[in-house]
Amino acid sequence: MEQIIYRCFKTLKNHYIFDRHTNTIFPVTESEYKVFEDYLHGKNSDKTQEVLKKYQQFGLLRENQVTKIEHPSYKWIGHYAEHRLEGLTLQVTQQCNLRCSYCAYSGLYYNREHSSERMSVETAMSAIDFLLEHSDEMKELHISFYGGEPLLEFDLIKKCVSYVKEKVEGKRVTFGMTTNGTLLTEEVVSYLVAHDFSLAVSLDGSKKEHDSNRKFRSGKGSFDLIMKNLQYMKEHYPDFMARTSIMTVVSPNGNIADNLQFFHTDQVLADSNIMMNPLEETGLKEEVQYKDSFNLIRRYEYLKYLLFATSKLDKEYVSALVISSHSKMQQFYQTLHRQEIYSGTTHHGGPCIPGMKRLFVTVTGELFPCEKVSETAPCNCIGSLEKGLDIKKMKAMLNLGKLTEAECMTCWNLPNCKICVAQLDVSDGCESLCKEDKLKVCQEEKMRVMAGIYEMAVLREFNFHVEEREAGI
Template identity: 40%
Template structure:
């Protein structure tokens, strides 16, 4: 017998996660102890109830492997276009600043010919996609506003009734009435980077002369709110909380600032992926992060009002509901399957750099040969895309026997070895993935214990 399961306990009870049915089962203390000893008789009793079936997986191979060519020809959903590798800021944690291995600043600008080829490629390979998205990225894309306008003009010429969503990621310092009115007219979705209170924003997000960008951005946002209130209300803020940022201070800033009060704020932390140095957050960050996350959970179970939930942590609610969907019961019967981490390379969020090279998304390393899955003149390399899709194959035996199989978030970028996928790099992430999976399961059992209704997604505000 070789069923894959994981026992865990919380303050409210004892549980076992059964991978064969993707189910969490509330068990007695004696069952918990016996399962921890892999007691055969106890396992047999669970088998009789339909749980703990023998591990059927013999090979790691993604179920979409044989269909990937079809998806890449017909189902591409998004193209992100890098307009330039230049930027008017020099943010300390930016991948282009040298602290990461994946990017570097340059004066390169994409040509309109390459943009048109990219747009043509997207429309030609998205016939089955009901809606497609085209994003503009940098560097700082607003440095090339005339080029961006020319790209949008071309999109309108060739879209022929297709539903196209236009997006832009910007540092916000170059926003003007002219381009705001253009974005309004073209219904752009805009993401603006703002890290929090002035002291901490300016510690990282600076102009080349070292001056902070906070006052410039806030002046722009205040003006947009006054002159274009409808457009302003649809903006989204991205806040990067770096290791030298006081989370408590930034948290208070976003909750209290009158200019930003109506905007959605997404919080991100620095990633160690491709970083040349270790990224360590201090204990105060962890304490505040846990406290604010806990308040979001207390709101979910109806114990506090929504007004007590920090804007930086409201996204936690949607994340929990996504985790719950991962736990939808299903039986693993396939001999050949793959952990749940990778998206379909090139299908979900294809990225094109200034030279016309294709990558699975904008988050991977542009200097990595293995992440370069094609070029606008030659198309996408199906063999390489399949290789990246099947990243789990490089740790096949570990994946076959892992309890966190259904929770795995490891994609090809976590195993980027520059010229090939790296087994060592992928395995280095496994303990964090298992820890995260176990934490997620404990959270789900706690919320269900307090009668949180996952089907309705949220409680009415008290």
């Protein structure tokens, strides 16, 4: 008999099987669970065949039918690169007026550090031309400005917007920016509102917590100035403020209780979209250790969210830092209920078509799939404005599963794996993607998905239905 790929797990109330073939969770009896466990360990009996046939009549637990690991867009990537570029992220400067302790460019990571490099007008216009030349099949485009601190190059940003409006016909172009918030002057805010920018502002919480990490070069904290700017936005452009995202990094040495209280009570940020991001650990030169108290409080706050999700607690008691978990849970819930069949040629999720969503253009015109990958690893570079896109390297990134094809073909986590090149801990100067780097993150990814599967089963035991909670979120 060919291999049947599944996982056994149990909660306090029930026994379950996760079936890879259909990406589905279903309950079984305790005696059946024992049969499934034995079968995983090579024990086959008449009882095994009886139990398997019982569920196979419903289309579950079919023999492994995956024969090849290949991304469904692999054959079309050349066409996408030529005609379907959707957006740019322009690194208008590598300078920053802050020196945040955990910045990707602070020296803590295997990546470049802050420098005085800035994008020339010629490079910026060339990047915009590149976007327009490779997006004839797209009706909507997006251009985002990135740094360093992008508002240090506000004049360049304005020139880019004007250039786009002069050049583009028949397409809708939107603009966005990620900023530390210190340079959001009245002039800047007025301009961003007038040109319908989407905005993400970095703010880590209370004054004490924020200023401990996000300082000016002088060592002075940036909290007071940022809050002053956000207050101005709220008073004069409330709609714009309401759709501005607040990006908060949770520091391992921080006081998460203070931050939870701050975001729950601060009136300037009331109704804002708060996005909590843990400290990025990929590429860190040294391992970070979170305090026991930090993990305890974080778990407690997430527990409150779960009580909300199962209608046991009102939303007002749930921290804004964890409420964003709902959208992730919705997506996972829906994925596990599509009963999508995994057979033939397939690939794990995670890799997007490199560069198509937000092609990252450095100050010097090098091209990367997005801003999340290290700029000091040549294996992440997919071309330049001068030479164009490197289709061969794009294919390697997109078809990342090929590095571990044998392992992926029989992996229970194939349907829900989200590994992409940004997660690979590649070193400075790395010339090519390799199997070893990918396998390093596989176990962590399996643990993440299994935790989600277990959680979803428990929530269903408490009558959780995503559709019923959507209106209340």
